[in-house]
Amino acid sequence: MAVPSELLRCTVYSLVPPVQNTFNEWNLLLSPEQMGHPSKTGEYDTSLALDSYYLKPWGSVVFQALKKQHASTPLWDFNYGEFVREFKLVAEALHVQLSPYQMRHSGPSIDRAQHLRSLLEVQRRGTWKSAKSVLRYEKSARLAASFLELPQRLRVDSPQSTMIGKHRDRYCLDLFSGRGGVSRALRRLGFRCFEYDICHGADHDLTSKSVLSNIRTAIFRGEVLSVMFGTPYSSFSVARDRTSIIRNHLHPWGIPESSLSAEDKEKVRFGNLCAKSTLRIIKWLQHFSIPWCVENPHNSKLWQLPPFQDLLLQPTVKDLGIDDFQAQALAAYLGPWLHGSTLRGYVRIWLWF
Numbered sequence: 001m002a003v004p005s006e007l008l009r010c011t012v013y014s015l016v017p018p019v020q021n022t023f024n025e026w027n028l029l030l031s032p033e034q035m036g037h038p039s040k041t042g043e044y045d046t047s048l049a050l051d052s053y054y055l056k057p058w059g060s061v062v063f064q065a066l067k068k069q070h071a072s073t074p075l076w077d078f079n080y081g082e083f084v085r086e087f088k089l090v091a092e093a094l095h096v097q098l099s100p101y102q103m104r105h106s107g108p109s110i111d112r113a114q115h116l117r118s119l120l121e122v123q124r125r126g127t128w129k130s131a132k133s134v135l136r137y138e139k140s141a142r143l144a145a146s147f148l149e150l151p152q153r154l155r156v157d158s159p160q161s162t163m164i165g166k167h168r169d170r171y172c173l174d175l176f177s178g179r180g181g182v183s184r185a186l187r188r189l190g191f192r193c194f195e196y197d198i199c200h201g202a203d204h205d206l207t208s209k210s211v212l213s214n215i216r217t218a219i220f221r222g223e224v225l226s227v228m229f230g231t232p233y234s235s236f237s238v239a240r241d242r243t244s245i246i247r248n249h250l251h252p253w254g255i256p257e258s259s260l261s262a263e264d265k266e267k268v269r270f271g272n273l274c275a276k277s278t279l280r281i282i283k284w285l286q287h288f289s290i291p292w293c294v295e296n297p298h299n300s301k302l303w304q305l306p307p308f309q310d311l312l313l314q315p316t317v318k319d320l321g322i323d324d325f326q327a328q329a330l331a332a333y334l335g336p337w338l339h340g341s342t343l344r345g346y347v348r349i350w351l352w353f
Contacts, residue, residue, distance in 0.1 A: 004100055006030045006039055006046075008080055013071040015063060016047075025051040026063050048125065052107075053116070057189045093289065093316050170223055173215070175206060175281070176230040176274065191225070207273040212280065219284045226291040231278045235271030236301040252304040279307050 009031075016027040026049075031037055033044040050059060066075065078086075084100055091098045108125075111117040117125065171192035174183040178197060186193040196204045196211070205211055218224050235246060235254075246264045247254055254260070254268035278294060285292045296302045303309070311317050 003039070004080060004083070008076055008083070009035070009037055010075045011071060012066060012069045012073045012075060015066055015075065017063070017067065023049070025049045026059065089315060170225050172225050173218075173227045174230075175215075175227060175278075176232055178230050182228045182230070206277045207270070212277060215281060216284055219281075219288065219290065222288075224285075224290060227281065227285060227293070229278050229281075229292065229294040231294055231296060231302060232271065232274050233296045233300045233302055235267040236275075236296070238299050238301065247301045247304075249304060252301060252306065275302060275305055275308075282311070 007028075007030075010028060014029045014032065016029055018024050018026060028048040028050060030046040030048055031039045031044050038044055039046055050063070076083075087098070087100050108122045111122055111125075112119065171194055172183075172186050174180060174186070174193055174195045176197055177183060177195035178199075180195050180197075183193040183195045196206055196215075198205045198207075202208065203211065206215075215224075234240075240246070244261075244264060245255065246260060246268050253272055257265055260268065282292055282294075294302075303312075312319060
């Protein structure tokens with residue numbers, strides 16, 4: 001409910017943890033007086049409680065990790081111009097017409113429509129001077145009508161319908177799941193999630209045509225919400241070059257077999273099958289604009305494969321490096337996380353009206 005410019009000025013100092021006998025929730029201190037930047041209404045030290053129900057399952061973990069940084073560190077690593085550019089790309093991908101300022105009004109609309117806060121609480125939370133300014137949020141019929149104007153697939157994909165169980169037949173997929181850290185984290189957040197990894201047996205072998213066929217069917221039936229790929233990188237690792245080189249820039253799919261041992265041939269074969277399965281599933285996901293993400297070390301030779309190079313040229317595919325701080329935050333929620341990893345994929349942001 002805060003003005004975007006006020007939020008973007010926030011530093012780690014502004015993120016205030018719960019204090020015994022004072023308040024039980026994390027708070028955001030907007031426009032601290034010592035910073036010299038008043039709010040839109042000319043006020044300082046406005047408190048915004050981070051107590052929305054959808055923050056409860058995961059918010060404290062992220063907030064605690066953020067507080068480990070220096071107090072002067074900005075909470076966001078982007079400016080307003082960068083935010084607007086990304087916002088427009090997401091809106092275009094979802095085929096909806098939106099402006100960033102509408103996000104300020106989405107929270108109050110939801111709070112009143114679902115009776116999460118009183119009108120007075122909404123007024124205080126949004127720092128509106130006049131009660132007349134918040135009467136618009138009593139128009140729940142207008143909110144419902146606006147929601148019904150959205151395409152059917154967006155109404156079905158709304159966070160509320162997923163989290164409160166209206167579509168419990170839909171689920172996330174954790175592919176090449178390994179120890180299943182992503183699956184466990186998603187389940188704690190209230191999502192259904194299924195794991196696929198060869199360690200679970202032949203029925204979970206993602207290089208198998210029958211298993212791929214089952215996943216394709218699930219995607220085309222509209223059962224899949226999102227997919228995380230932990231594609232094996234052992235044959236794509238640069239570390240193994242110290243003993244034997246099995247891939248290079250000229251031969252990203254593997255150097256000529258005549259130069260490989262029998263063991264290395266099998267590693268290249270299996271690695272290529274896993275990469276091709278990943279690419280095949282991504283193609284199906286993109287057909288329906290379903291979010292996906294691939295995790296591998298930033299220097300993995302997997303990224304050198306031509307199809308992955310082509311993917312990275314697409315405007316909706318993003319590249320996110322994981323630094324030390326982010327690795328610690330992920331480890332707190334997912335378990336051990338590889339420092340130096342890179343997440344690349346199409347990540348759709350849910351927009352609240």
